Structure formats: structure tokens, C-alpha cells
Amino acid sequence: MAVTRHCLATLICLPVDPEMQPGLAFLQRWERSAAAERANYQLFLSELCDFLEVPRPDPSGPDPGQNSYVFERAVTFHNGDGTTSTGRIDLYKRGCFVLEAKQGSHPLGSSSGSAPTSRGRQSRAGDNRLG
Numbered sequence: 001m002a003v004t005r006h007c008l009a010t011l012i013c014l015p016v017d018p019e020m021q022p023g024l025a026f027l028q029r030w031e032r033s034a035a036a037e038r039a040n041y042q043l044f045l046s047e048l049c050d051f052l053e054v055p056r057p058d059p060s061g062p063d064p065g066q067n068s069y070v071f072e073r074a075v076t077f078h079n080g081d082g083t084t085s086t087g088r089i090d091l092y093k094r095g096c097f098v099l100e101a102k103q104g105s106h107p108l109g110s111s112s113g114s115a116p117t118s119r120g121r122q123s124r125a126g127d128n129r130l131g
Helices: 021-031 037-052
Strands: 004-008 012-016 069-078 084-093 097-099
Touching: 021 037, 037 084
Parallel strands: none
Antiparallel strands: 004 012, 069 084, 084 097
């Protein structure tokens, strides 16, 4: 049995048995996406949850205290000058992880797409504690 290696956005590199059609189909579907982070990340992560057989995130509600596993969770930044500003976490699961989605704009295998790109957010004045 031949085993090939498929990489997705240089983040997920897995040996794939050709008989594992759901996994191969998932990788092939998402290999083609590029430069559309905001349009794709919720769908990609939802399908990844399905593939991993874990629950999808819950719908967000009006009470932030109840939003324990959601997309686009609101956070308050406490800036050094005493002001606050609101930001969003792409995917949040209380007590487990915070995920910020990033997607490159070059196809896999191209010289520009062989390493993840760094597209950090501008730093804010102050200590940026999350509230």
C-alpha cells in the first residue's frame, strides 16, 4: 500500500493512505483555497471538526460569559492610556485554546508558498491584557 504525504497550508502535514477517501477528499478540497481567509476559515474549521469527529463550535449568544466555544468571540483590550477597544478571536474554546486563522496567498509548492506567512496585527499601546 502506497502512502503519500499531503500538506495543507503548511500547517497540517499527514501521511495519507489512498484508501482513506474522506481524509484525502478533505485535504484536496482545502489545498485549492488561497487568499480568502475571512471567507473560508469558519467553513474550514467546521469541516475539520467533522473530519476529527469533534463537536462544531456553538452559535454565539448575547452573554459573553456563555460563549465558551464560539467563532468571533468578543474581547476587550485594556490599553495603556486607559481606553478600551473591542477585538475578536476567530475561534475560542474556554480552557482549551484561542485560534487566530491565517491563510497564505500562494499555492502549495510555489517558492513563495512553502512557508507560512507572517501577517501579524499592529501592536497597540499598553499591555493589551484581554478582559
